[in-house]
Amino acid sequence: MSKIRLATVWLGGCSGCHMSFLDLDEWLFELAEFADLVYSPIADVKEYPQDVDVALVEGAVANEDNLELIEQVRERSKLVISFGDCAVTGNVTALRNPLGEPEPILKRIYVETVNSLNAEIPDEAGILPPLLDQVKAVHQVVLVDLYLPGCPPPAGRIKAAIAPLLAGEAPELSGQNIKFG
Amino acid sequence: MKQIVIDPVTRIEGHAKISIFLKDDGKVDHARFHVTEFRGFEKFCEGRPLWEMPGITARTCGICPVSHLLTSAKAGDAILSVKIPPTAAKLRRLMNLGQIIQSHTLSFFHLSAPDLLLGMDSDPVGRNVFGLMATDSELTRKGIRLRQFGQEIIEHLGGKKIHPSWTVPGGVREPLSEDSLKEILAKVPEARATITTALELFKKLLDDFPTEVASFGNFASLFMGLVTPDGMWEHYDGKLRFGDSDGKIVADQLKPDDYQSYIGEAVQSSSYLKSPYYRPYVDESSSEGKAEEAGIYRVGPLARLNICERMGTPLADEELREFRDRAGGIARSSFFYHYARLIEILASTERVENLLNDPDILHTRVRAEAGINQLEGVGVSEAPRGTLFHHYNVDENGLIEKVNLIIATGQNNLAMNRTVTQIAQEYIQSPEISEGMLNRVEAGIRAFDPCLSCSTHAVGQMPLHVQVLSSSGDILNETWRD
């Protein structure tokens, strides 16, 4: 059997879901026998590749760069998994939503509360991606195949989701494995 | 002037970018490091109860959530005006040490070892932790288990490896159980053996990287961190010290509450990361840009080792002596961050053992109850990457009115900018750009182990896209690292 092409993706999240992935610890050696990590922030890949079998997506869609990437991920992956509460619901990343547009938030942080030099909103075009007016959960933007909740999902839950995939079976999450927070 | 844009994220994951500006003769003028992520914690926390703050601010960062948990709880302690029970303080220390171990191990084994062991110019396809698993499985397994050890300390105390809701204003929610104590203690020897191996390995490697040592952010600056009243290494409490590159103590025993009198923050239009600076050295009335540069300081492992008198535990003190010999006194090169980080892991294993043998550690009185007694509080602690400040103002009901967070990585922002400039000047001599040069620019940033999650999320091997533009914006040369 050929190896599964696995990707992990970071959008607007805290990286905790990725850290939980690394909490698979020595099971990562087993994973490496069945899967190739073809794209991940912890590996060296230039562009999201074609023909990915499984993509674990951490974080919510918060800015233009996130938006562009998630569309690519959907197009090029067979199975997209919302990985963690930020991806599933927006979670902490979406806490800014009730405040409306980002402009007053940026002003509060970069102009009103700075105690000294060059108070201004950072906005260099071409360098800083524009923020979306509202942060979105991944399924509000693209079709999601499986939800893996948790903040972050503990390593055991991640294993329960991906171990069946390695054996060519569809994962069934239930009980403790579908808990938020 | 030409501009090179290193876009680590090739339109993919826009979290951090680097621009390099070339003079007309092709030599590097300067470079900038841009952080492109923004989530707005300082604003959306307004109006929320103080009690939620540890849990929410921990979500700033999944790599060092414990630092936010602790620092937020300490700001809360100040607002309640309580002195927390001694056992609670010791348990918080224990958790912080667990975090220093796991986070530093991640930085060294999972993220930087591929550069150091496989080589800066090695094939980028395999230059990551999975590549390392394939080429040196024994060492990588040790590293994975060492990180696991740190994470398990956090889990034993807080019930979860990442984002435990355990620290609260007034103390902690749960005491340590006897079973947990035994389990952690049983794993100390393996952790000690692994970190000793890693230190020996790193010292051998140092000789292979003379140019990197010389050019990876090697300059004079201030260093800041917490120290005890007698100037020893500290990670949870204590007061602040600034020292310079000649070993002179510039300011000592500064109260964290007064941080605004000695730390200012500058904003750059091209980054969401603010640049803190040492205020007494900066002319804030100056109308020239970049006045903040005069107040450049570094934080984190390198700074903590540079400013302290001693580490306070025997093995780590021995290593500190050797570290200073090898650095020729105060270590100015940011390449030495790696070395300092390993020594801090060793120190942490010694301190974990000491705390577990402390007769108080199993006491069950771990939380002081109180209401809102002050309307303002500052919390500070040493995160793995440097000093972290949380500053809150609340109303009579304990609802947050204002939040200021000074993140460790931000305080290295000026130094990281200078580092990318220095590396670019060393390695770029013409518009022909090699992959190895790109990786070195990244590796220079990586030495600081920036917790970009606190601001961006980029960690480790970032894909790079470099464009050399003429002043009219035409692409003269383009390189991808793939």
Ligand code: SF4
């Ligand atoms: S779900 Fe939680 S752990 Fe995961 S990215 Fe969001 S805040 Fe971080």
